[in-house]
Amino acid sequence: MAEMLLKNAYVIDPISGINGEVMDIAISGTKIVEEASRDAEVIDCRGMLTLPGGIDSHTHTSGTKVNFGRYMSPEDMRAGRTQRKGPMHVTSGYSVPTTYGNSYRYSALGYTSLVEGAMAPLEARHTHEEFKFTPLQDSFANVLFDGNWGMLKAFEDGDLKRAAAIIAWFLIAVKGFAIKLTNPGGTEAWGFGKNVSCINETMPTFDLTPHEIITGAIQANEFLNLPHSVHLHCNNLGTPGNFTCTLGTFRNVPNLNEKRQTLYATHVQFHSYGGSGWGDFCSKSEPIANMVNLRPQIVIDMGQVMFGRTTTMTADGPMEFNLYRLHHDKWSNHDVELETGSGIIPVNYRKKNLVNSIMWAVGLELALLVKSPWQCLLTTDNPNGAPFVKYPEIIALLMSKRYRDAEFATVHPDTGSRVPLPAIERELDWHEIAVMTRAGQARALGITDLGKGHMSIGAEADIAIYPLDVDSVDPAAEYETVINGFSQTEYTIKRGRVVSRRGDALVHGENTTFWVKPKVPPAYDLNQDEEFRSLFSKYYSVRMSNYPVQEEYLHRNHCIETETDL
Amino acid sequence: MIIHDVPCPFCGCLCDDVSLVVEKNRIVGVENCCAIGNAKFLSKTRLKHPIIRRDGGWVEVSYEEAIDETAKILAESIRPLLYGWSGTYGEAQVVGVHLAEELGALIDSTTSVCHNPSILAIQEVGHPGTTLGQVKNRADLVIYWGCNPIEAHPRHLSRYTTYADGYFFENTVSDRKVVVVDIRRSEAAKIADEFIQVTPGGDYHVLSALRAMVRGRGDVVPGSVAGVKKEQLERLVALCMEAKYIGVFFGLGVSMTRGKYKNVRNAIELVSEISRKTKCTISAMRGHYNVYGFNEVLTWMAGYPFAVDFSRGIAFYNPGETTVIDLLERKEPDASLIIASDPGAHFPYSCNEHIASIPSIQIDPCVNATTALCRVQIPVAITGIEVAGTAYRMDGVPIRMKKVLETEYPTDQEILERIYAKVRELNGNG
Numbered sequence: 001m002a003e004m005l006l007k008n009a010y011v012i013d014p015i016s017g018i019n020g021e022v023m024d025i026a027i028s029g030t031k032i033v034e035e036a037s038r039d040a041e042v043i044d045c046r047g048m049l050t051l052p053g054g055i056d057s058h059t060h061t062s063g064t065k066v067n068f069g070r071y072m073s074p075e076d077m078r079a080g081r082t083q084r085k086g087p088m089h090v091t092s093g094y095s096v097p098t099t100y101g102n103s104y105r106y107s108a109l110g111y112t113s114l115v116e117g118a119m120a121p122l123e124a125r126h127t128h129e130e131f132k133f134t135p136l137q138d139s140f141a142n143v144l145f146d147g148n149w150g151m152l153k154a155f156e157d158g159d160l161k162r163a164a165a166i167i168a169w170f171l172i173a174v175k176g177f178a179i180k181l182t183n184p185g186g187t188e189a190w191g192f193g194k195n196v197s198c199i200n201e202t203m204p205t206f207d208l209t210p211h212e213i214i215t216g217a218i219q220a221n222e223f224l225n226l227p228h229s230v231h232l233h234c235n236n237l238g239t240p241g242n243f244t245c246t247l248g249t250f251r252n253v254p255n256l257n258e259k260r261q262t263l264y265a266t267h268v269q270f271h272s273y274g275g276s277g278w279g280d281f282c283s284k285s286e287p288i289a290n291m292v293n294l295r296p297q298i299v300i301d302m303g304q305v306m307f308g309r310t311t312t313m314t315a316d317g318p319m320e321f322n323l324y325r326l327h328h329d330k331w332s333n334h335d336v337e338l339e340t341g342s343g344i345i346p347v348n349y350r351k352k353n354l355v356n357s358i359m360w361a362v363g364l365e366l367a368l369l370v371k372s373p374w375q376c377l378l379t380t381d382n383p384n385g386a387p388f389v390k391y392p393e394i395i396a397l398l399m400s401k402r403y404r405d406a407e408f409a410t411v412h413p414d415t416g417s418r419v420p421l422p423a424i425e426r427e428l429d430w431h432e433i434a435v436m437t438r439a440g441q442a443r444a445l446g447i448t449d450l451g452k453g454h455m456s457i458g459a460e461a462d463i464a465i466y467p468l469d470v471d472s473v474d475p476a477a478e479y480e481t482v483i484n485g486f487s488q489t490e491y492t493i494k495r496g497r498v499v500s501r502r503g504d505a506l507v508h509g510e511n512t513t514f515w516v517k518p519k520v521p522p523a524y525d526l527n528q529d530e531e532f533r534s535l536f537s538k539y540y541s542v543r544m545s546n547y548p549v550q551e552e553y554l555h556r557n558h559c560i561e562t563e564t565d566l
Numbered sequence: 567m568i569i570h571d572v573p574c575p576f577c578g579c580l581c582d583d584v585s586l587v588v589e590k591n592r593i594v595g596v597e598n599c600c601a602i603g604n605a606k607f608l609s610k611t612r613l614k615h616p617i618i619r620r621d622g623g624w625v626e627v628s629y630e631e632a633i634d635e636t637a638k639i640l641a642e643s644i645r646p647l648l649y650g651w652s653g654t655y656g657e658a659q660v661v662g663v664h665l666a667e668e669l670g671a672l673i674d675s676t677t678s679v680c681h682n683p684s685i686l687a688i689q690e691v692g693h694p695g696t697t698l699g700q701v702k703n704r705a706d707l708v709i710y711w712g713c714n715p716i717e718a719h720p721r722h723l724s725r726y727t728t729y730a731d732g733y734f735f736e737n738t739v740s741d742r743k744v745v746v747v748d749i750r751r752s753e754a755a756k757i758a759d760e761f762i763q764v765t766p767g768g769d770y771h772v773l774s775a776l777r778a779m780v781r782g783r784g785d786v787v788p789g790s791v792a793g794v795k796k797e798q799l800e801r802l803v804a805l806c807m808e809a810k811y812i813g814v815f816f817g818l819g820v821s822m823t824r825g826k827y828k829n830v831r832n833a834i835e836l837v838s839e840i841s842r843k844t845k846c847t848i849s850a851m852r853g854h855y856n857v858y859g860f861n862e863v864l865t866w867m868a869g870y871p872f873a874v875d876f877s878r879g880i881a882f883y884n885p886g887e888t889t890v891i892d893l894l895e896r897k898e899p900d901a902s903l904i905i906a907s908d909p910g911a912h913f914p915y916s917c918n919e920h921i922a923s924i925p926s927i928q929i930d931p932c933v934n935a936t937t938a939l940c941r942v943q944i945p946v947a948i949t950g951i952e953v954a955g956t957a958y959r960m961d962g963v964p965i966r967m968k969k970v971l972e973t974e975y976p977t978d979q980e981i982l983e984r985i986y987a988k989v990r991e992l993n994g995n996g
């Protein structure tokens with residue numbers, strides 16, 4: 001079995017409680033071990049920041065809408081093209097790169113695990129096909145349940161256990177990882193061109209409110225003992241004054257799990273807006289951050305906006321249509337029968353645009369105002385807020401007040417009166433960045449026990465080694481050094497092999513898909529349930545027997561079996 | 567033995583509820599299928615061995631010899647063309663893209679000669695689309711424009727639209743209205759609640775008039791547009807405004823007539839306009855059962871849905887320059903590999919003349935019009951009958967094709983992988 005010894009590494013490993021210790025790390029095969037033999041390949045990591053492999057707990061890299069983002073955007077494909085090089089295939093795309101493009105670029109940034117934020121169950125096969133061609137990262141897929149008719153009917157009947165069984169059936173059928181709710185109630189309403197305004201409005205086609213869907217799903221999630229919590233994209237994304245809706249959502253979250261949060265709220269930047277319209281649009285990051293600070297049962301991610309061109313894509317179909325009416329560029333929509341929807345539009349976030357400038361500030365404020373980095377993770381909701389290649393700049397903005405001020409001087413001049421950012425002095429340290437980009441993500445996803453997000457003995461040898469000499473860099477002043485250091489690892493190690501060296505992928509990788517299999521008792525076996533079968537045969541356009549994703553699509557995979565309380 | 571829920575490998579409907587009666591490794595009965603699908607399931611004629619043209623005639627050769635010859639032709643070629651792909655499965659298409667990258671080849675699919683303009687329109691204005699089940703459950707108004715589903719997609723109406731049970735209907739047949747727009751009274755037109763006959767080439771005008779009316783500017787529309795009376799257009803707009811959900815389907819009668827991609831663009835913009843007032847979606851009626859799958863595969867691997875040229879070392883896409891017909895018209899390719907399609911039956915004469923003048927290889931289970939143009943033909947297993955794999959329905963839903971018969975024939979994927987390995991060896995990359 002191949003062995004490797006990383007010598008003199010400057011290690012920050014928050015889950016193991018290591019913060020800036022110079023040490024050796026031994027690897028045997030795919031795991032981190034106590035010590036390596038003399039035959040081990042030695043890599044000298046002196047003066048290099050060594051972290052567990054990066055984890056992106058919310059990104060859009062694979063699946064039908066991601067691919068449609070590429071399909072409809074030849075201009076974006078032209079904006080990022082690379083040639084073949086060694087084992088690296090041709091890549092295209094800037095904000096929505098091809099699968100190889102995503103994989104190589106994430107690997108260059110030291111990322112070894114990716115969670116696809118939204119997989120439509122009916123089209124899950126596609127997501128798994130793309131996972132196969134994202135070779136340098138492990139993959140997880142959040143499964144969209146926001147408009148799942150079977151689950152909604154069970155909620156309507158007040159039968160939470162049946163709803164949990166239905167959720168389990170779909171998770172197993174599509175080889176998914178977690179429950180995703182995108183604009184619950186609203187996306188289903190979009191089936192007839194409608195939306196819901198907030199959590200207490202009854203949706204048009206089921207006698208349910210978003211609040212009931214969210215709390216029901218949270219309960220079902222715990223019945224199934226899933227590793228991750230419910231992963232929520234709140235209602236009312238992107239609208240002025242939506243922070244009250246977000247606060248209302250957060251206020252209702254019970255604390256149900258000792259190991260992790262009960263609710264993961266994604267891209268909260270898009271949900272922290274004040275004002276009654278675009279005219280008095282402003283940041284409401286403070287009340288949102290305060291609420292998160294009071295509620296350990298909630299973890300959020302930033303959804304940071306960075307300036308420049310990108311492509312927005314979400315299962316929130318009505319939101320994308322509204323955005324299209326603002327931007328007047330091009331608009332794609334893709335509703336998925338009995339389940340969910342989606343929309344895609346290209347966007348250019350501009351510094352001279354006041355609303356865009358405020359959005360940029362809100363994400364940073366959330367990260368700086370939420371006290372615990374374990375509760376606010378670093379994302380851009382790639383590519384919605386910005387392409388993930390902007391992560392190094394975001395890290396630098398969080399670590400340097402000077403950099404923030406320099407950037408702030410270039411945004412829309414009225415921004416200062418609408419946001420608290422200039423008054424925030426906090427500068428995050430290396431440890432906090434390590435939490436926000438790997439340890440916190442692993443804990444929020446519930447995958448630390450699978451050896452992810454840390455470098456303890458027995459953990460997966462997923463490691464990122466950055467050319468950053470922490471002792472000699474003052475991130476508050478030398479933010480350019482921080483950006484450069486985080487932009488390209490010296491080595492990215494995936495499951496015990498160096499997969500990326502100074503930005504170049506070296507091998508094809510052996511990525512794994514993680515999926516969950518809750519053990520459902522026979523009384524809840526929906527394959528034998530007439531009502532469930534009839535829903536399928538009457539209203540789906542695919543036969544129930546052809547629906548589940550076959551094992552062939554999981555070339556390498558890890559099934560997480562859970563005991564349920566059904 | 568009866569095998570249920572078999573997806574049909576014929577058209578973009580990809581009906582997955584077909585039952586097959588299999589006896590002694592032969593399909594002897596087909597249920598639930600249309601006449602075209604039936605014919606494919608029951609067809610018997612096919613090529614038994616690889617063949618190579620020598621001394622003015624065909625000789626049977628081994629697979630190894632055919633693959634070696636193919637790899638040699640492709641590796642020695644300066645401007646190879648890899649064309650077809652729509653009648654095979656995703657796992658084989660993936661190998662095709664890798665092969666194209668290795669060769670620096672131009673790779674294109676039958677999309678180039680069907681919904682190519684629809685994709686160009688989508689790349690300009692997007693695509694308000696949906697899965698077919700959404701239309702089945704919700705659409706109280708279905709519009710077929712420039713297509714004839716009864717003959718080209720025979721089960722489209724019974725599975726997804728007119729005759730399909732929908733969740734939000736008491737009685738779908740009476741509660742759902744169907745409008746057909748076409749230049750002639752097709753079979754589909756005969757079952758429509760409203761048939762709108764447009765003079766050939768007039769689609770753009772009619773779409774523009776409808777857009778004006780939906781925007782409340784009917785006053786600028788003349789009394790008759792491309793042969794359609796204004797009153798009839800007003801009736802259609804009124805139907806749209808009353809509908810809760812409109813599903814528009816269009817075919818080559820929109821994408822491949824005068825105006826081409828501009829027609830489709832206009833149709834999409836009409837749908838966007840209607841979407842401000844009620845729910846409306848638009849979908850292309852795709853032909854081959856997996857033509858959409860190739861668009862998907864090429865997009866996630868190279869970034870573009872069709873017509874990708876790897877000759878510059880990057881994925882280069884410029885329809886009109888990198889599209890198969892244009893390439894052949896310029897007589898650029900000096901070798902071609904044709905798979906899972908039949909350009910010999912569909913391409914312009916001048917293009918076929920060029921295919922015949924260069925060393926061309928066909929990978930296909932059956933002899934067809936293209937065979938006559940080729941130097942080598944390699945027979946393979948039939949996807950969806952003898953080999954399982956992924957295909958994408960016309961709405962982007964991926965479905966696993968089934969293997970129902972055992973076969974001695976190698977699969978497309980296997981043949982392509984062997985060619986790829988051989989080419990890499992010849993290129994010194996093996």
